[in-house]
Amino acid sequence: MNSPPASYYKCHDDEERLGGVRRRRRGSSRSRKKNKGHNQEDVSITHPEEAHVMHEVVVAHHGAVATDDRRCSRIGMEVLREGGHAVDASVATTLCLGIVSPASSGIGGGAFMLLGLSSGKAQAFDMRETAPLQASENMYAGNDTLKTKGALSIAVPGELAGLHEAWKQHGKLPWKRLDVQKIGGILTVKDLQRYRVKLKEPISANILGLKILGMPPPSGAPPMILLLNILAQYVIPSGVSGSLGVHREIEALKHVLSVRMNLGDPDYVDVSKVLSDMLSPKFAKELKKTIYDNMTFDPDHYGGRWNQIHDHGTSHISIVDRERNAISMTTTVNSYFGSQILSPSTGLVLNNEMGDFSIPMNVSAGLPPPAPSNFISPGKRPLSSMTPTIVLKDEHLKAVVGASGGGMIIAGTAEVLLNNFSRGMDPFSSVMAPRVYHQLIPNVLYYENWTTVSGDHFEVPADIRAALRKKGHVLQSLAGGTICQFIVQDIETSKGNEDIGKLVTVSDPRKGGFPAGF
Numbered sequence: 001m002n003s004p005p006a007s008y009y010k011c012h013d014d015e016e017r018l019g020g021v022r023r024r025r026r027g028s029s030r031s032r033k034k035n036k037g038h039n040q041e042d043v044s045i046t047h048p049e050e051a052h053v054m055h056e057v058v059v060a061h062h063g064a065v066a067t068d069d070r071r072c073s074r075i076g077m078e079v080l081r082e083g084g085h086a087v088d089a090s091v092a093t094t095l096c097l098g099i100v101s102p103a104s105s106g107i108g109g110g111a112f113m114l115l116g117l118s119s120g121k122a123q124a125f126d127m128r129e130t131a132p133l134q135a136s137e138n139m140y141a142g143n144d145t146l147k148t149k150g151a152l153s154i155a156v157p158g159e160l161a162g163l164h165e166a167w168k169q170h171g172k173l174p175w176k177r178l179d180v181q182k183i184g185g186i187l188t189v190k191d192l193q194r195y196r197v198k199l200k201e202p203i204s205a206n207i208l209g210l211k212i213l214g215m216p217p218p219s220g221a222p223p224m225i226l227l228l229n230i231l232a233q234y235v236i237p238s239g240v241s242g243s244l245g246v247h248r249e250i251e252a253l254k255h256v257l258s259v260r261m262n263l264g265d266p267d268y269v270d271v272s273k274v275l276s277d278m279l280s281p282k283f284a285k286e287l288k289k290t291i292y293d294n295m296t297f298d299p300d301h302y303g304g305r306w307n308q309i310h311d312h313g314t315s316h317i318s319i320v321d322r323e324r325n326a327i328s329m330t331t332t333v334n335s336y337f338g339s340q341i342l343s344p345s346t347g348l349v350l351n352n353e354m355g356d357f358s359i360p361m362n363v364s365a366g367l368p369p370p371a372p373s374n375f376i377s378p379g380k381r382p383l384s385s386m387t388p389t390i391v392l393k394d395e396h397l398k399a400v401v402g403a404s405g406g407g408m409i410i411a412g413t414a415e416v417l418l419n420n421f422s423r424g425m426d427p428f429s430s431v432m433a434p435r436v437y438h439q440l441i442p443n444v445l446y447y448e449n450w451t452t453v454s455g456d457h458f459e460v461p462a463d464i465r466a467a468l469r470k471k472g473h474v475l476q477s478l479a480g481g482t483i484c485q486f487i488v489q490d491i492e493t494s495k496g497n498e499d500i501g502k503l504v505t506v507s508d509p510r511k512g513g514f515p516a517g518f
Contacts (some may be wrong), residue, residue: 013022043241057428057506060104060517064486064505065089066318068404072096074321077174077516081416086321088117090329091163091178097331098159100437105315107160108348109333112215114202115166116326116390118499123169124215127162128381129155129181129353134406137375142361153352155382158195165197188411198267202390205279208421211392211484217271220387220410222278223260226416227252230291236422242469243292244439246460249418250438250445250473251291253411257440261306264373264399265381271373297402297473299368301442306371307364308441311356311385312336312403318485320397320503326487328402329387330409356382364417385409392418396499397489404511406483408437408446412482420488427488427504434460435481443474450479455480456509483511 043405058064063080076093080086092112098106105111112127116122132155140146147153167175203214214221214226217353226236230238230252241247262274277283290301314332332351333339339352357380358370374383385407391399399420403412410437419430435458438447447460465475485508491501507513 009334009387010395012276014455015156019233023140037039040105044209053435054352054466056431056509056514057504058515058517060503060505062518063089064320064323064487064515064517066487066505066507066513066515067093067097068315068485068511069097069100069481070507070514070516071100071506072317073514073516074309075147076317079178080171080221081518082177084321085170086319086325086327087166088173088178089170089319089321090317090327091167091175093317093319094159094329094331094403095178097317101315102349103331103337104333105159105331106333106349108157108343109331109351110155110158110340110353111162111329111331112219112386112388113162113166113327114213114388114390115170115327116213116328116392116400117170118325118397119438120395122202122213123468124198124202125162125166126215126381127158127368128167128218128407129158130195131193131376131378131380131382133378135354135376135378137377138363139311139360139376140420141294142363144359145359146336146353147359147512148355149340151339152401153354154229154341155353156195157351158197161195161251161406162197165199167206174488181244182342192352193518198317201319202280203275205229208236208301210398211395212417212419213390213392215386215388216266217263218265219383219415220260220276221389222263223256224387224410224414226259226278226284226287227256227410228417229279229281231418231422232281233285233288237424239477241420243496245423245466246436246464247293247296247468249289249415249473250411250436250468251296252287253438254299254440255287256394256410257298257438258302258304259306261308261371262373263383264371267495268352268377268380269373294471299443302440304368307358307368308407308439309356309358309383309485310407310439312406313338314406314502315385316388316404316483316485318402318487319398319489319504320489321398322396324489324499326390326397327401328400330386330388330402330404332384332386332404335384345482356384384500389413389417391421393491396491398491399489401484403482403484405480407439408482411435411437416484416486420486427486429485431486431506431508434458436460437478437481438464445473446476446481448481452510452512454509454512458510481510483508483513485513485515
């Protein structure tokens with residue numbers, strides 16, 4: 001694969017060029033091999049201990065885990081090394097993330113797990129939090145604070161029940177081997193038996209010669225697929241590159257966000273028509289006709305009938321095991337430390353997922369009304385931007401990707417896929433490339449311009465920003481965004497087995513994560 005176009009990303013000759021961003025040079029006490037033309041660490045299968053060196057990309061052969069914490073990546077890798085299934089590794093890794101990063105995830109919250117099996121089958125485990133039985137549509141009387149902080153913001157958590165259900169179906173190792181044993185408290189799987197994990201068929205779409213697998217509603221996968229379908233209408237790669245490509249991406253995203261607010265929990269709302277539209281290339285082609293290359297518009301142009309939700313937080317894990325079973329899983333407690341309530345009996349940080357519902361009485365001057373399809377009902381699951389994704393090529397595993405970052409996840413995940421599969425970037429550069437976002441309301445284009453604690457600087461270049469302003473975009477710099485975990489299987493390099501290739505595994509350095517593999 002090629003490096004990012006020089007016209008797209010800002011680089012500095014006096015510093016290390018990695019993925020088109022400015023980086024501090026980093027050394028390592030361990031030796032490592034570089035693939036010519038790639039900033040990737042090649043881990044020999046004869047030296048599996050080298051697969052967890054502290055760098056953001058490794059190349060493994062038997063199994064790989066990408067998370068935003070190196071300790072959790074390594075825990076998952078050790079489970080795979082012991083012969084565990086990708087599901088086993090996801091249990092251990094997810095429990096680890098709940099311990100080391102309780103502000104973003106934990107068993108006091110929920111998740112979406114997408115499982116691609118080596119047999120070719122796929123499953124979607126919906127362990128999203130649900131509204132309590134006593135919840136009601138008008139329970140907050142328009143008070144945003146009550147739905148985002150405190151006891152009334154807590155939805156019924158589903159992460160542990162979902163992990164246990166997936167493990168019962170596919171796990172190879174004993175559950176006690178996967179329990180990290182540091183959480184404390186008395187919460188058990190039995191305590192959560194009343195919670196119902198929803199096992200669903202994944203949604204899928206064929207785009208640009210790839211098969212994209214995602215979670216059904218209320219996840220962010222249908223919007224992301226629509227975004228990719230719109231952009232696939234242009235000439236690839238030139239039509240989605242440079243400042244014009246960024247403009248088209250943002251314009252398509254605004255259409256997507258507008259359509260998205262017609263989605264809801266399919267057990268409570270009929271979303272069959274809108275879901276069919278979001279997966280349809282024909283519908284994408286019609287939306288593309290309303291995108292103008294020389295200008296942007298107010299939200300009304302995109303059919304912004306309903307106000308947007310703004311979800312938060314999350315952690316994401318991507319896992320591939322020896323047999324090429326794959327897990328893409330995003331987990332959350334929503335806002336930073338969720339409801340900001342620590343369960344006195346279990347010690348768990350409890351979610352504030354009720355904040356992801358729309359409130360009928362919450363109407364603000366100058367803004368569209370809240371979306372009825374996302375109103376509260378007992379047992380209902382709110383809309384989510386979580387977008388765990390698996391990519392197949394010729395029915396073989398090609399990639400596992402997902403992101404944390406709340407309402408920006410849809411755009412962030414799509415950008416990594418576009419970078420790798422449409423813009424010709426290698427996996428590492430695809431993750432490192434500076435990102436742009438939009439929320440439709442407010443009508444602001446957010447662009448990365450920040451330096452991480454490790455010294456990496458991400459910035460959309462000035463010429464791109466100037467071109468976007470000329471088209472009418474209102475720009476605002478953003479110190480943050482999405483954190484992506486990306487595994488790409490290089491099937492073309494396989495030796496005698498078309499199903500097994502090397503795993504190029506990337507953890508996003510924006511949060512200091514490191515992958516592991518062997």
